[in-house]
Amino acid sequence: MSCLDYLKRLYSLDTLDTRFTTSGKLPPRVSGEDPSIADSKLPAQQTLGSANGHGKHAPLPGAQPSRWRTTEFYFYYLCFLTIPFLMVKAVYDVSKDSHPNYSKYAPLLSDGWIPGRKVDNSDGQYAGFRDNIPYLAILLLAHPFLRRAYDSFWRINTYTNVRSDSSSNSGLTQGLSPSAAADARLEQRVSFDVGFAAIFLLALHGFSAFKVLLILYLNFKVATQLPKKYVPAATWIFNIGILFANELSRGYPLSGVAGLFLPSQTSAAGGVGDQTGWGAWIDSYGGLIPRWEVLFNITVLRLISFNLDYYWSLNSSASSSIEVWLPGMSERVLAEHADAPKKKQLDPSNLSERDRVSIAAKPTDYTFRNYLAYALYSPLYLAGPIVTFNDYISQCRYKLSSVTRTRTFLYGIRFGVCLLTMELCLHFLYAVAISKAQPDWQVYTPFQLSMLGYFNLHIIWLKLLIPWRFFRLWSLIDGIDPPENMVRCMSDNYSALAFWRGWHRSLNRWILRYIYIPIGGSGRGKVRAIANYLAVFTFVALWHDINLRLLVWGWLITFFVLPEVICTLLFPAKKWRDRPDAYRMLCGVGAVGNVLMMMAANLVGFAVGLDGLKGLVHGIVGSFGGLVFLAAACGTLFVGVQVMFEVRESEKRQGINLKC
Structure with a gap:
């Protein structure tokens, strides 16, 4: 395998989570397994409609031809080769010890492991994880080892010695039924x-x-x-x-x-006795x-x-609609039940995710x-x-067939890359410490202000991604496959609705099952759907933390969903089928506004708060130069959005639709 092929596999959606490349209606498959072979192992009832279930299948309907080699995208590549460098440099420059505001946030910095650099470990939530990484690494190794030791000395053979349940007596082994x-x-x-x-x-x-x-x-x-x-x-x-x-x-x-339930008593010396010691x-x-x-x-x-x-x-x-299908069940046994009421035949050892959750x-x-x-x-x-x-x-x-040593190892490498990326950010870009110090925002240029807010959000994304991926890695090593929480990079989102499907994805799926669908979902009209969104984000805000700032964040998210919903009603895709490029450009303009609103809402909820956001906005739009910068920033976002569109189209050409 070449280095490029290895990188493609390392950063493939299948390595991240097989749920992204396998339909929720189909059982998981082994890493690298050909989809046609995987489908042939399933009962007929489970292969129906599976043509688009795996990433190697036919393109999805409506997928557009590739634009990666067009003149338009060569211009975008030039932007990607230059602008990100300038973005990083803007925050690096204001993080130098020669900057006028350095003395204000310097007390928030600590000694780093990179020579000559301090580390911004001022975020208490991530610091609690970062400071304990050595102990967590020991736990990551000790827990699976102890389980294996427990299994080795205590009845492991009771579930490894399995005999077939075929109707024929031939091939039986001494042991338990499946x-x-x-x-x-x-x-x-x-x-x-x-x-x-x-x-x-x-x-x-x-x-x-x-x-x-x-x-x-x-x-x-x-x-x-x-x-x-x-x-x-x-x-x-x-x-x-x-x-x-x-x-x-x-x-x-x-x-x-x-102190509430026990009365205090006065001692003979006249003092009050401590009954709560x-x-x-x-x-x-x-x-x-x-x-x-x-x-x-x-x-x-x-x-x-x-x-x-x-x-x-x-x-x-009382009346289950499930009829267990077992590997090796003979055609004669199935034929004997042909006249029985039709039931869904399932292999309990290889259920789809939807069946594992709903049954x-x-x-x-x-x-x-x-x-x-x-x-x-x-x-x-x-x-x-x-x-x-x-x-x-x-x-x-039943251990899922998708949990393999190869995939878990590749997932572990991806976690390590994310951890190293975070360390480099904290050692060279002090965006979090600067925002916490509440410096004089007028010292910064509009470009620097916007980049401080942008990298604040990126560090927030990383500080959530890293613990989630660490604990999921631990779970995968232990043989349990939970959903991946982060689908895309923070900078690869343009839709508020899709963003929340891919951010904390397991929470999103939990909300769908236990809140959104039970209260009606989106099946009772757009107005009812918006009301349901408001209920959902109010719960999410209270669940995160009981404070006004997060409530404002939840309501802002709901408010910012409205323009997207309204625009999809005013400009339905079916009316633009004959003009796909014009529709793509129109969607790009709307997506730029969406990105700006999502950044504002998350800066309020998780970074600088309302007052900090006001300072950032005033510094950006409070001068002619700031307005010129804002126009340039919107143009840059438009370029990024067009690349995001093409990434999703390339996934559709592979038969994948993540809906985020």
Whole structure:
């Protein structure tokens, strides 16, 4: 394999996540497997309509011819070879120690590992991850090793010695049936997951681990003890209430709880006796992460997932529409059931993602132990990505064919490249420290101001991407394949709607299943869809953090979706089929406005806030030179958008439509 071929495979969508190159209606395939071969292994019912399921299949309808070798795009290549260099240089120049504002943000910088450079480790959220990378690396290696050791000494043969379920007696081996072996594998994995999670939770949160377990227990009781009709409402009320309670009480410190319920007593010497000292003493054992409530938001999503999956299973268990199809099932056996009511025939060891999520687990799977193993699954506990309870149970029973050593190794290399990129940014571009110091914005040129905001957003994107990819890598090494959270680079987005499908993708899919579709989705008109978007982003803002700035961010995102929705109604693509180039240019103009609005909303929500945004905007548009720069910036964005369009068209020519 040549170096170029290796790079293509390293940065292919299939390496990132097979969900991007395989239809959600089809089972995952092994890395590098020919799609036609993969399809031939499936029952006839699962190959129907799969022509566009894999990336190597026929182009999607409406895919445009390639423009990569046109004169127009050669001009774009020239822009890409020069403008990004100037963008980086603008922030590098204002990060030098000779800059007038350097003294204001210098205290926020730390000693770096690159000679002669300080590092901008001023973002507290990412600093918590960055400072603990050596310990996380040890954990990444120790957890799979301990699982293998556990499997080696404790009943691993109970789910590897599998016999065929063919109707013929020939070829039988001594061992368990596939179904029993899968149940044994689930039992084996859950046993280890619960035990490791208990140790992991105590190490992370100390005594507060018992607070986490109490919340989990109460949520389990909401799902299993209340009358069925009250479960959905009670689940939402309980878990949203927990979000508020965790925030307002700051994790329920026992010293504060004791102060509320235990009266103080006056000693004989006339002083007030301390009845809460024991509470403060226990609080001092807070583990590696004493503020457990800050990271509990991701667990809340899993609690809701379990409760609603269990609730929906009660409606489906009575009359399941699933008929299990097993490899090796003879044609005679299938023919014997030809007169039975038509049911969906599935291989439970090779389900599509849609089936893994939507098909209820067995009634006996909704136990407190399985629930604990899922909610506290160590590789995904701190930050996700999010898998649903049904999907977790399915993958514990059967390892996905897409989880291979080669793909996991390539994914690990991509993670390493992202980590190195972040380190270079933090050592040479001090955008975060400058924005935190709130310097005199008038010292900067409009170009420098815009680049400070732009690279602020890029560092925000990287600081979320890196932990998500680290924990997903850990999960892949452990044999569980969660969705990839980041589909595209932050700079490869022009649509507000598509952006949110690809940013924190597992959360987006969770919202679709548990919020957006249950409240009506987009199937009841555009006005109702906008109202549903508002409800969704209000929940997302509160879920991230309970403060006004993020609420404003959520409402701004909804407001900025409106122009895109209105424009798609006023300029439908079907009316421009005879003028594809004119429509592409028109969409490019609209996309530039979308990009500017998305940047503004995210700067408010995650970087400089409203006041900081006002300073940036005033510095850019407050002079004639600033307006000239703004026009040039819009032209640059237009070039970038046209390349984004062509990237998506090239994917369509490969039979891939990511919808983002």
